[in-house]
Amino acid sequence: MKTGGERGDSAMRAATKKADGTTGSRLLAILTFLVTLFAAATPSAQAATPSPDTQAAYLAEQLRTNPVYVTDQLPREIPKSTTPAFTKLAKRTGVPTYVLVLPMEAADGEALLGTVHDRLGKDGLYVLIDDSSVTDATAYGVTAPADDALTTAQYELPFDAGPLRSFERFVDVIAEGGAKAATRAQAARDKYDSDGEPAEMYIGPSDRDNQSFLTGMAITGVPLAMLLLIPYVRRWWRRRPGAPVSLNKRTQPGRWRRHLLPAAAVATAAAIAAAAPLVFDQTTSSASPRPRAIDLNARIDRVAEALSQDPVYQDPESPRALDKTQLAQLHTRIEKFRSSAAGGQVFMALVPQLYEDESGSDEEYFAHAVHDKLGKDGVYIVADPLDGYINVFDHGLGLDTYDLLNALPESVVYGDEKSNDADDHLLGERLTKVMTALDKTERTEDLTTSDADEAYPFTDPITEDELNPLFYGDFWPGLTIGALTAGALFALVAAALGIARKPLLRRHPELLQTSTLSTTSPAMPTKPYLRDTARTELQAMAREYGTGERADTRTRTRYEATMLLTADSGNVDDDLSPSTLTALIILARATRAALAGDDSNLCCGVNPLHGPAKTSRHVRTSSVETRRRMLPVCEICLDDPHKIPARLLKLPPNGRPYYEDELLSAVPDGFTKLGRKVRETAHAQ
Template identity: 35%
Template structure:
């Protein structure tokens, strides 16, 4: 019985020993090679125990600690206990999930744990709670968020995806877009300095280029209209320099000039009036102001971040923490960074620091570019030294990069000796386990340093950039804005030239593509409305007379009959519309006279181009041109007989030409031309062109 009892006690004792040993092994701190190390886990767990959001004091330029309430508001939207850590990217190492697990083990609370850094979302993991879509939201955020998204914006996006109920679908879409090459890099959320310069350039081009283009095109269009109106109101009537027909130029019986006595053409309407240009320029200036105002509303960013501004307390928080730690112990290890020294190495280095006859302190802290010093180790050392208020040789060791920096503040050590130290005492390399050994070797090297008579002091480093001004964007109307205005001027000229060329080409294509009827002899039938307006008559009269004059000047050899008829048509037309013999259409020229001049000018052209078809014109509408074939008709008050018509009216009789009465001032009712006073009415009876020219001469008393 006693043997059995002893055996039972031995077995129970053995099991208890195993359990205690297992518990001791589990509770033992991780070694120096374990990711994160117990110091980092314990420190972060303690911070989250105080507040569910911990923002590192090492990146105040990117994520100020004062923005922690904003992170907390986003986290509360998830509806589960959420613990958020915002640390420098280097603090996570290669296993952010392991850091979350270690912090959760130390904290011992259920919930969602989120790890954010200055580069984005590192990891998110649930412990003891059910939150569907967490893993998919992490994937979607990694693929979809742009490079310049701030941690607060990343967390907001992560929460939006989780609460949308479509986390899996959105994650698959983002992954597919990235795998297919369609999403190389999401567009940025914020405007940076380079983009602001581009905005200024574009704004300068638009502010000057758009109004100037509108001004040039408008002035050109108005000037073209002035030219057309001037031509319609009585543009210059060209006459040949010397008459080659049988009748020479000279004074007529009525005191008029014919032939060579006709005046040469005069200029157009002149330059664009200044009094009309000034309002257009004012309108262009107003348009430029509107463009500038619109650009300022579109490109309204004033900073390149999410608007977070660090306070003075944010900027000095880490300096105060490191300084306080160095007052307690000459060896300070950053608790937010991965542990690089085990307890034995820490104790050994602390002991050696106290035994040196030269005051030396070691601060193993990272220097990210978004810290209070802007990534400057010299400035960090100066800020810490200013708070220590004593002479000291400061050693800054970056646990992330392995770089070791020495800054001597008035200790009696030869500075050149420190500068010439071996390379392995300046850069330890990526192997984190080497940092403790190299720091120990550095202390040995310092202990052997030759002493100087007086202590040196480094030059004060330049101050770091102001965090607010660093994020501020230059004004929209600065920088490349002036260069944009210069480019806008050239662009306006280019666009104006293209517009003018396009309009000219369009007019030419329209003329070529416009269907033209065929007149007598196969020639293209001229434009012949049955109710022409006074403006059309003035413009057409000038054009047709110019064309007849040019044709006469270009015709060196013509049959005598054709030359005589063409010159008689030109002289008769001039009598009708150029009574002042000044080379311009008279202001009081009537619609009947203008129409008769057009008919004569076209008949003269026909006499030159096809003499056989120039004797008669269409009696229904003389503007139709030459007529060869007679058709049954009834002149006013006369018996039915054959009257000349053009080929078109031979097939389908067109409407009779109707003109406004001479005394209506261009605003009266239209009447059939045979009923109106003047030589033109004779064409309704079928008279020929030769008779019409005689009637015109007799009408004006010219023989």
């Protein structure tokens, strides 16, 4: 095979032989020579030798050795020791598969895969994985449903499933083949669109605290609720209105029955304590395997070994930030500082600082670890090629690097808009400015070399994902809250049973001589209806009140207000107004309710003839106006608020709302206010 130079000589000789031809032939020969010479001087991209100082070239070299490359910069999420697991999965695809596991910030997705493929020169399925999942995949020269597998892995799994599980799902879909993969991808996409993202697989520390708290509440709350509620409800049931007489007799339970409930409560507490760890069985908050010591030291060893050979180290897995000219300039500046009287060694590490790395994105700890591994004092400059931040740390030279950083502009230390827009973050220029400032930094006697030996606290990567035990932390406060909750539940049940007693009393008039309060009272009653109802209620009140010996102050007050409406005659005259008749009905019923032990003070504000109110609400009282009123509402009106305007009580003969009447305007405020209004009206007359 002829070299490029030989091909150029041949073209030269061919052109010379045709020199005696026509002018066109001469020109053609010259053009042929120039084209051939240019072709010889410009080798094709495929024939070019990959440059070892580029990210893609470095990664291609790694894949040439092993088709699966796992970075050493993510030990907290993907330890390098997981390489065999990824390799085992890659072999299941059925096609040559090349896997790159890299930091998300350092990988340029499909573009990087294409460049690595060109550098490696081998067809196959190329897969890119970051610290959470499979992010990109492309098939070069092989048949594989890469896009469908990528879609399925992204939509079928929650975000916290982890990269290894994501790659496993990806491989499963690849192995299914094109048709099945397309169907599965579409199904996953449709399910995601309808149901949203799948539920998380792991819980966090706060979730574990909640589980501990809930367990503590259940262990004390459930047994105490049993001890409080079961006897109370049983006693209430025996004494309920209408219960058979035999059930009201007290029976003395046997000794074994007296101990049955406490024993059941203790057994319940023990069962909850035993079942809780089975229900809340999570032990870790992440899918990441526990890193080994070799995983945590891998990057530190790599950087320290490189710095022992060269004071400037660029991370080969990241896009290169320094060209050869900038490297030469920095080497010159470093040598100048080293040979100066007040200077020393300078080590520059252009390495990403990530939350998933061994240092937890702590540049100071990283510099300390590299210094400890390298064993050489000096100024350690950590520059992040991904975000462009620069940090300077002194180990053993006695330089005030904190003042150095404070003296530098933020555009040098953190970058600015111009540097952020640049691919290399202008690190070459900015590091040169750092060296200029370093030349002017003086030694200080206040700083000693012992500062370099300090241990910098950071989250332990081995135990950081471990969850606290279930019976720990918030479990103990949960025990107390559980007891309080049981007491609150008892109070609510007692109140509910007290309310439930009222309709039972109405069902048994022999126990309470009272008529059932109608919830179907007309919204526009006639005066005869009001007069007849008032007479019935007045007679029932007089019969139940009797001599008033068992009446308390509240009952007597309501009774006296009712009698005032009849002018103390005890009769319902035909000339009483509709508003007076309505007030008489309301107060007569309120008096009977007080005699029965009902402590409520409100009746339905929509139609006071409905009976007692359950709660208060802002309701519309007109189907035309949008203005709302705060009124007490009975259970029937509360269940169907749209019918409230139609159910509003309107007084004959003109049908105006009852609360617009001077006397009845106090009804929504309660029986006490209505009685006071009755007495004021009576005194005024």
